[in-house]
Amino acid sequence: MCKQIIQWIVAIAVSILILNCIVSFYALSPGFLHRGGGATRGVWMPESFIVKGDEGRSISRVDSNGYVNEEDELTESGYVLFMGNSQSNGIQVDANKRYISLLNYKFQEASADKRVYAYNISADGSDFCDLVSGFTAATQEFPNSRAVVLQIGSMDWSLDKLQNCTEQRLFTEEQTGTYMAAHLSAGQKMRHMIKVGLPFPIYLKEVKMKEVKLEFSNAFWHSEVKETLGEESFSDAERGVYEQTLKAVCSFLRQNYDGQLVVLELPSISLKGGGVNWRTAMA
Numbered sequence: 001m002c003k004q005i006i007q008w009i010v011a012i013a014v015s016i017l018i019l020n021c022i023v024s025f026y027a028l029s030p031g032f033l034h035r036g037g038g039a040t041r042g043v044w045m046p047e048s049f050i051v052k053g054d055e056g057r058s059i060s061r062v063d064s065n066g067y068v069n070e071e072d073e074l075t076e077s078g079y080v081l082f083m084g085n086s087q088s089n090g091i092q093v094d095a096n097k098r099y100i101s102l103l104n105y106k107f108q109e110a111s112a113d114k115r116v117y118a119y120n121i122s123a124d125g126s127d128f129c130d131l132v133s134g135f136t137a138a139t140q141e142f143p144n145s146r147a148v149v150l151q152i153g154s155m156d157w158s159l160d161k162l163q164n165c166t167e168q169r170l171f172t173e174e175q176t177g178t179y180m181a182a183h184l185s186a187g188q189k190m191r192h193m194i195k196v197g198l199p200f201p202i203y204l205k206e207v208k209m210k211e212v213k214l215e216f217s218n219a220f221w222h223s224e225v226k227e228t229l230g231e232e233s234f235s236d237a238e239r240g241v242y243e244q245t246l247k248a249v250c251s252f253l254r255q256n257y258d259g260q261l262v263v264l265e266l267p268s269i270s271l272k273g274g275g276v277n278w279r280t281a282m283a
Contacts, residue, residue: 027053030062031192033180037169039083039138040123041130043067043177045192056092066177067121070095070104077144079117083131084151087266088122116146128152128263129165132249137171139257147260154267159238162245166252 030048034041043066044050050060050068063072068089082088082100090098100118107116121138123130131150139145173179184192253261 027051029195031188031195033066033177035175035180037137038171038175039121039134039141039169040126041134041169042123043180046177046181050091052092054092056094058090058092058094060089060091060095064178065121066181067119069120070101072119074119074142074144075115075117078115078146079119079142079144080147080149081138081142081145082118082120082122082149082151083126083134083138084120084122084149084264085126085153086122086124087153088120088151089124118149119145122151127157128155129157129161132165132253133167134169135253136168136256137175140171141176145259147262148257149262149264151264151266153265155265159242159245162242162249166249 028049028051030045030050032042032044035043044062046062046064046066048062050058050062052058052060060068061070063069065072068091088098088100090100095101100120103118107118110116119142121142128150131152135148138148174183
């Protein structure tokens with residue numbers, strides 16, 4: 001009986017090992033370092049890789065600063081700083097087909113003597129207000145940019161969030177990916193090792209969360225609620241306050257940065273019964 005139990009334990013251990021080896025080629029995420037300040041609310045573990053195979057097939061490099069970039073050598077000046085969301089990170093797309101990578105290829109062709117480089121510091125799930133909140137910290141961490149591109153997915157922001165986004169997260173050296181990775185506690189190091197060494201349970205958790213989100217998105221009342229949100233839900237007075245607040249936020253950005261500012265909207269695209277439907281919120 002004892003021998004049989006040992007055989008079961010060995011079989012289970014070998015099965016888990018095989019599953020983790022398989023999943024590591026399909027879905028592998030390094031540790032994420034949360035922080036209270038900085039351009040984003042966290043960075044990936046520096047000098048690591050992200051493997052994704054569920055929506056597309058890609059292997060993404062995380063640079064020494066904790067951001068998704070194929071390289072992290074910044075010139076003294078001339079680089080363009082990209083702040084955005086998962087569309088800019090593009091971890092579900094081949095590295096050489098992401099729009100920032102394609103832009104870098106164009107920069108290389110156009111600037112043989114003095115290279116211009118697009119550097120990505122995007123964080124998944126960020127909206128315009130999140131980007132504005134981290135704007136000062138971004139320009140402090142990367143002070144020599146010639147331009148900043150704020151990439152957004154939509155313009156659906158609450159008035160409260162828009163009014164508060166000029167309250168800035170500040171940047172210190174202790175909030176760099178390099179510093180945080182070098183000063184992890186023993187418990188944090190252990191969690192990182194488990195996450196990288198045992199990707200299978202992490203992947204199961206992510207799949208479960210996606211199933212919950214999918215079920216929620218198909219709830220009978222969800223589409224009705226979405227239809228009530230939009231321009232028609234603002235009164236004239238509320239619209240005036242919103243527009244003035246947005247102008248104040250844009251003025252704040254302009255006053256705190258001398259380089260060129262660009263807002264790039266990549267609107268969400270959804271599949272409807274009659275085909276593809278998309279909404280462009282910014283002309």
